[in-house]
Amino acid sequence: MVRPGGRSARVQAAVHAAVRELEAEVGREALTVPLVATRAGVTPSTIYRRWGDLQELLSDVAVERLRPETAPQDKGSLRSDLEAWAEQFLEEMSAPTGRAYLRDALLGDPDGSNAGQCSAYAAEQIDVILDRAAGREETTPDVETVLDRLVAPMMYRILFRPEGLGTAYARQLVAGLVGTIDR
């Protein structure tokens, strides 16, 4: 049982904070468990016992950073909302730091729950956009369709073929999606 209020929670916070600080100071490549432990004022065995290894720890921290901080902007129509969201998503995720977090989140994740969380964040954001569109009496696709047609292609290219990704690609996907809603 993780005791939320006490020492465990403080250790957790200290370790996460140490990871972020050291990532910024020495770079992700140079991170090691003993280094993080020292910075967090904790013994290495604590980290090994709680997280297993560096990858799982980095995965936890990465997922936190991938959580969207704000609701998607309201641009007045489904199409423009999706475009704005997709452009921002693509820009953040295809940048070197975004890709690094994404990889970390996927990698150190034996049971897939962190990956699932990433997808859930995207689904939530899309849900907000679709609800808003439905409120405007627009015809909307369902969330799964948007995942397939918009999120999945962006992710695929970020992970497998990162060259030459830009906002034009995001717009093209949105165009293809909203152009085929009613069938």
Add this chain to the structure above:
Amino acid sequence: MVRPGGRSARVQAAVHAAVRELEAEVGREALTVPLVATRAGVTPSTIYRRWGDLQELLSDVAVERLRPETAPQDKGSLRSDLEAWAEQFLEEMSAPTGRAYLRDALLGDPDGSNAGQCSAYAAEQIDVILDRAAGREETTPDVETVLDRLVAPMMYRILFRPEGLGTAYARQLVAGLVGTIDR
């Protein structure tokens, strides 16, 4: 420079073979560089110097295993060729071993070249299918479209939401794709 014909090549082959054997014998979790080195009859430092770490070595081996072994089946039409290929792809890649190779390939891949190779394999297979369809005078989408509409959604779900993936999903994607070719 990698000298292709001589000792380096033998070492490379021995190490790759050792990884495969040990993966089968003791499981992926139990692999370590010293273990692989011993089996391959090589010193650990050779592996560290050539591959950097275990992840990069596993990434190399994983990409080899993800290379398609046969050309896609010819089922007589674009739609059925795509369905057959997508079903097989999804089955292989969403199985635990397939997911493990995929993760390994992505993981130990600092410069993205192994991930790019995976995508290139898929693109080659699709190219064969599309060429064949063009030879039958069928209207065909281009490769990029098939990557976006078929490969990307499958990969996204394999990596981020592996639950409940089946051949029905592959068929649904193909249906959506071939239903919208001519616009």
Add this chain to the structure above:
DNA sequence: AGCTTAAAGCAAATATGTTGCTTCAAGCGC
């Protein structure tokens, strides 16, 4: 055949990961 050089071997030094046992303090019953 002899030279040049990238890569492999070896071994010592260092760093990382593991484990059993001890100590600490949060949460709970009184």
Add this chain to the structure above:
DNA sequence: GCGCTTGAAGCAACATATTTGCTTTAAGCT
């Protein structure tokens, strides 16, 4: 509030893995 109970943290000794400087091997050239 006081003192149990228990899960988590600390410590330290140990086992493994990783790095590194130097030596040796053998592929590819002329």
